[in-house]
Each structure stands twice: as structure tokens, then as C-alpha cells.
Amino acid sequence: MTKLIFLVQATILALSTSLLAQQQITGTVTDRTGTPIFGANVYLEGTYDGASTNETGGFLFETSETGVKTLVISFITYETLRYEAAVTTMNGLSLQLREDVNTLDAVTVSAGTFEAGDNSKVSVLNPLDVVTTASALGDFVGALQTLPGTTTVAEDGRLFVRGGSADETQIFIDGIRVFAPYTPTTNNIPTRGRYSPFLFDGITFSTGGYAAEYGEALSSVLLLNTVDEPDQEKTDISIMSVGLGLGNTQKWERSSLSVNASYINLAPYIALIPDRNNWQQPYQGFSGEAVYRFNTENGLLKAYAAFDHSEFELTQPSIDMPEGVRFALNNSNFYTNSSWSQRLQNKWKLFVGGSYTYTRNKIGILSNQIENGDHSAHVKATLQKSLNSRWKVQLGAEQFLTEFSERFASEAVRLDYGFSNPITATFAETDYRFSKRLAVNFGLRGSYYGSSNLWRVSPRVATALKLGEKGQVSAAFGTFYQQPTQEVLKFASEVAPRQANHYILNYQYVKNNRILRAEVFRKTYQNLITYTTEEPQPNIGYSNSGEGYAQGLDLFWRDEASIKNLDYWVSYSYLDSERRFENYPIQAQPSFANTHNLSVVGKYWVDSWKSQLGMSYQYASGRPYTNPNEPGWLQERTKDFHGLSLNWAYLLSPQKILYVSVNNVLGIQNINGYEYASSPNAAGVFDRRAVRPAADQFFFVGFFWTLSEDGTDNQLDNL
């Protein structure tokens, strides 16, 4: 009986198994060159039936499926292959995988572009670096000045890129233009970036050849991306030798809000360490900013608003006026920026954003009073689509509008003037990856300038080729247009936009936290603005007859791996640039361009001291100035510039940091230029005065304290 039962059971088992007839599926998986792929996952979609490939790329498994099925072959760094056929024919298959062109080690177009931040594949600087660079004093612009392609113009503080003036660099927050990125200042007092560095988690600094999406910049763009989602709720308190700061972040299920406020007053510092200016009212400024983020299923809304007010009054030395020149400034600036990005169906992505700025200045120079107001807006929309994993397209349109009005009042005259500057632009871009090794980016931008009633079309091309595992070459070409500056537009709004062409060849080598970049470039300028007086004035002749060029070599080396706890980078730039613009009688090297720039930045973490020690050295060869006692224009050079800065960040506890920094430790007497008397003295010689920094050295002490529930977060990235 028992025997029988077993027999029956065995038969039934055999029957039930044989009902599911087994079909063998076999084949081999290789890449396009025929090299076997070991360890690929091969399976019938929607079933458990599958196997991994062996050393020779072969696979074998059994299935009880019938009919037409999809065989899926997936392996990391390759595109997943789907093969549809009748199960019975899946025998001795020979399958080839295409490499995935979007992997971490795939080529990226790097000509002209430095990525800083963790959203990039090859970061030159990470967010922490931006703010722990000794010479930068917590200013992201200051940190970027240690990268090649920038010129040290110590008395100004803005970004001067590859022989271009400061206005040729444009700054964008979340893709939207910032109209007044720098704090207001006056002659010989370097400015700073207006925005707090820790709002951003991605910084892309392009020194040329950037995409068609970005216009109205002749030399460079700086793209800042705000944090999508803050990590946690916290309160930050900063007590500094120059002021106070307070920040708070709140998080909810889908949204978050960060607010920051700071108050800076230089009066105590200047009382303690007087500088070369005679301050009637030392700089004081209040700023507040807020970022709100809201996540939906497929979209993200970001709204950013910042207000700041600053004022100061001082008397600066002048060769023509022994009593000095009085300068007073009262500036209010409001900036708001909102953007909405949404993933749509079929791999479309929509982005809509806009910004509005209102700036109001009251300036007193000697006995003259200047008041101006500037309303500027930028609205932009883009549509992006991935046609497949290799091919992406982007279309977009944008509108800029600036309404500017100014009143100049002195005892003798009163003048009112202004301009309206509408610019409409559309752009189209396409990215194509032929393989993991070769990528091309084409772009076209068309702009309409309302004030001059002119159309301009600028093509852009960039390509990159990977040479081996670690090295790649990249090239870029582009045409760039930019409206003249506000100083010119307010007196001559009809002048045509300026033009530049960029040609860039870049080599990059990346290996184990070491990066080497070398880039040669040539840039030509056309239609630069010329005029006849020293400064722009009403009713003088303005024309677009200026031109010029810039060419040179940029080198960058960063090494975080060779010496434990030491991270350093070295930047060197060679620049050859001449131009004829403004009131230049001949083509000459402009005063904001010099031939050699070198930066060395080092950071060393001392574990036993719980401290980071930082140093930064900057060298810049002399800059041109005109000596009216000799024939020629911009014919002489100042002496070379040297600066050594040190900083020390000490972690008192995970949440308390003490930070000390000294700029120009050696007290080197740098000279930024010379101011010559407007008329010769009795002996027929023009007297001169060396323009020195307001103070040779700057000391900074700060205490940063973070309050958060878990007690580990700190403001290291706020330094």
C-alpha cells in the first residue's frame, strides 16, 4: 500500500513536472569588439529564469516559458539589451552589449569649464574648498580667483577672466541671471560676492566656450545652483570680528525653508587697525535672505529672495586734491529668483524661472550727488528631452529687461537720463554621445537687442574625446555677444552689442584624486565700445570700432592623495592680451590684464589638534599703467604682486569652530597702480601717487556655532 502511494505520488510528480516542458536557453554575451562579458545578468523578463554569464561570456538556463518572450541582458557600465523572440529559438544566441555612455568614467566636455561641487563628475573644487581657502575670506568669488584663467586685480575683487573686464563675466543662480552679484564699493576697496556661499551645492565656473543657453557674457559665466534639499534642521550662529550672522533651516515633509541674516560693521575693526582711508562712516551693511523649496511628485519649486542694505562714507587720498575725495554711498538691493522644474512624460523636462532685481544707489562724490534706480528682470523657459541614452536636446527662450534711470546733481547742473534695455533670445542645443569616449555638443543662440534694433546669431560647438582611462582632450568654439555696460548704455543706448570668439583646446588627466588640466585658448574681440573722454559722458561720440584679442595657456594641478591629510592645488596662467576700447588711442594691454598669474593653495588637517591649517599664495606679474611723463599708452608695469594668507580652523567641539585668518602675513607692500596728477607741476612733470590697498593686511577672527538636534553638524562649510 505504502509502495503504491509512493508510486502514484512519484508518477504525479513526474507528470506535473513534465507538463512544464523545459526549454534550454543558451548563448554568449560580448561587447562590440567581441570580448566576452563575464558576470552579465541574463533572464527572461517577468520570470525567475535566468543565469549569470561565465568567464567566456556563455550562459545556459532552463525555462518552462513558451511563445515570444523578452530576454534581458544587463551588466553595469553597459546598456541593457532586450532581445525579443520565440523561446524555442533562443539557442546559441550571440548577443552584443553597447557600452553605457553615461557612466561615471564617461567623457565630459571639459573645455573651458571648472566644476566645483558634488553634482559634477570631475570636481576641481568642492563646496568646502570654496570657503576654506585662506585668501578667500569666505567669499566664493575669492576662492575662484585661485583657479587659472583669472587675473589678480586686488583692488577690485571681481572676476577678471582671460583678458576680459569684470563685466564680461555673468553670474547665474539656478540658471537665472543675477544682475547685481557684488556688494557695492568704491575705488580701491575690493568687493565681495553678495551671496552666502553655503546656499550653493554646485558651482560651475566657465572661462570660455560655454553653452548656447548662456548669453550676454563675453568672457565667462559662473553658474551657482542652490541646494535642492537641506540635510537637516539647524540654527547657525556666527560671531565675527566684523559682525554677526544668524541662520535657521526648517524642514517639512515636502518643503523646507532656510533664512539667513547678517550684520557687518567695520567700525570697531577700523578703530583698532586704521587703514589709509579716512572713514567718516565705516562700512555697515545688513543682509537677509530666504530660500523656500517645495517638492512635488515630479517637480521642484525654488523661491529665493534677498535684501541687503549697505552704507558708508569716506575720504580717499587723491593726488589732485590734498584734502582728499569724499565718497558716500547708500545702496539697497532686492533680488528674487524663482524657478520651477518638472519632469513630464516621454522624458521631457520643463524648466521655468525668473528673477527680478531692484537696486537703488545714492552716491555722493565731492559735492556732487548721484541717485539711480535699476529695475531688471530675466524670464526663461527651457524644454529638455532625452531622445535616447545618447542623444539629448534642449530648446529655450528668454527675455531680459532693464529699466535704468539716474539723476546727476551738482551746484551747477542737474541731469536726468536713463535707458531701457530689452533683450530677447532663443537657443537650441543638442548633446550627442557617439560612445563613452566621444561626445559632441552643438548650440545656436539668437538674440534681439531692442535698444539698438539688432539681431545677432551665435553658434557654439564643443567636443571631447577620451584618450585612455584617465586622459581626455576637449575643444570648444563659440561666438558670444554682450550688450554694452550700463555706464555706456545710459548715454548711448543705440550702440551695437560687443562680440567675442573663443577657441579652446583642453587636456585633462584625472587619476586617484589627482587632476591635471592644461588649456590653450585664443579669444578675439570685435565691436568693443570706444569713446573720446576719459569716462563715459553724455553727448560724446560712441562707436563700436574697438577690437582686441587674448591668448594664452592655463595650467591646473591638484593633488589630494600623495601626502596624507594634505590637499593642495597650483594654478598658473599665461596671458597675452591687447585691446583698443573705451578711450584707448592705440591697441594696448589693458590695466586689468597681466602676463603671469600663479596661485598655490594648501590645506592640512592636523588630527591631534582637531584643526585645519590653510595657506594660499598668490603671485601676479605687474599690470600696465600709463605714465604721462613718457610717450605712449599703458606703457609701464607696476611691480609684481605677492600675497601670502594663512588660516586656522579649530574644532572646539563638533559644533563649535574657532576660525582665524590673516591676509598678507608678510606685510608685502603691494602697489595696484598709480594715480597721476591731471596737470603737470611747475617743473613740467606730472606728479604721481602709488595706489596702495586700503590696508596691507587683514585679520579675521570668527566663532561659529551650530545648534542642531543630533549634535554633529557644524559650519565648517560656512567658513
Added chain:
Amino acid sequence: MKTTILVISLVLSNLLWAQSPYQKGMTKAFELWGQNKTTQAAQLFERISTVETDNWLPPFYAAQVLIIDAFSAEDKAVMAELLKQAEGFLQTAQSLSPNNPEIMVAQSQLLTAWIVYDSDQYGMKNSMKVTEIYKKAMALAPENPRVVLGNAEWNIGSAKFFKKDVTPYCSEVQRAIDLFATFKPEGEFYPSGGKERALEVLKVNCEK
């Protein structure tokens, strides 16, 4: 008649004993994992996840295998690829089971692996995220031994970095060990391991 009933009941019981394809697959995958055949194990979990499209366990384990594998990867490029893949599986798991403390523990491990991959780039940022995730997980499941252990281990790591005393967290490790003894997984194949790890952590950091 008797025989027929017997046969029928036997067939039925045979069907009852027989594991479902899901059980077979999962058992096989754990077996492969146990034999250190991590690629095959991860791939089998991946295959199961393409069938069991509403079950968070297969993608969770696929990620888990890859994360543990990544920690021992010698080549940084391989490590990054493994972590990227794991990230994808964890996202799938998370979308199937939001606010799941087990997935949160795996997420913390993934973020920690990125810190190991490049501490300069990810150290600061991911540390904050890990802390935040454990805070949330502890609130959701204060009695889950893996959450308690992960949180304690993370705090020990931070305390060591700042050269602080680790003993306050040892009691948490001990609590995790006690919780492992009484922990009942919610269902078949649900995470239940980790006690050995807890004993190891206790031994290395707390017993001197």
C-alpha cells in the same frame, strides 16, 4: 476509495509543501549569497524584483548585497558602479515601502560607503544625511535592533573622529543585542540578522 483520498491528499500536500517560485528564488539567492557568489545573488534578487513588482524585499536585498560587496571592492571605479547600482535598487525598494526603517538602515550604509569612496567630496554632506536618516528611523522603530545598532555604530564612529568617549553608545549596542534575541521578523525573508555584527561592535569598541 481510501486510496483515492490518500492520493488526492498527498497531491494536495505535495502542492502545499512545494515552495512557490518566489520562495524558491529567494532561498536560492540567499544560498548564493551565503556561498559568497555575490554577483549571482544580486542578479537573482534583481530578477525576482522584476517579477515581484510590489514586493520591496527583492530590490532591498539586491541593494544590500551590492553595498556590502562595494565595501570590499578594491577598485574605486568598481565600487562607484556597485554603489550606483545599489542606489537604483534602494530607490525602487523605497518607492514600494516608504518610511521603512530597514531600508533606511541600508540607505545609511550606502551613504557611508560613498564617504569611504571619497571622504572629501561626500564626508560632510553624507554625514549630515546619515544622522538625519537615523534620527527618523529611531523615531519610527525604536525597538528595531538593526536601527538601534546602526545608530549606535554611527555615533561611535563620530565620537571616535572627535576623540570623544564612546561608552555612552555601548549601552545602545547592548540594547540592540538584547533586542535581536526577541526580534520577530514581520514575515518570511524579512531582515532578521545582525546580531554577530553587534557582538563584534561591542567587542571592538566597548570591551577593553
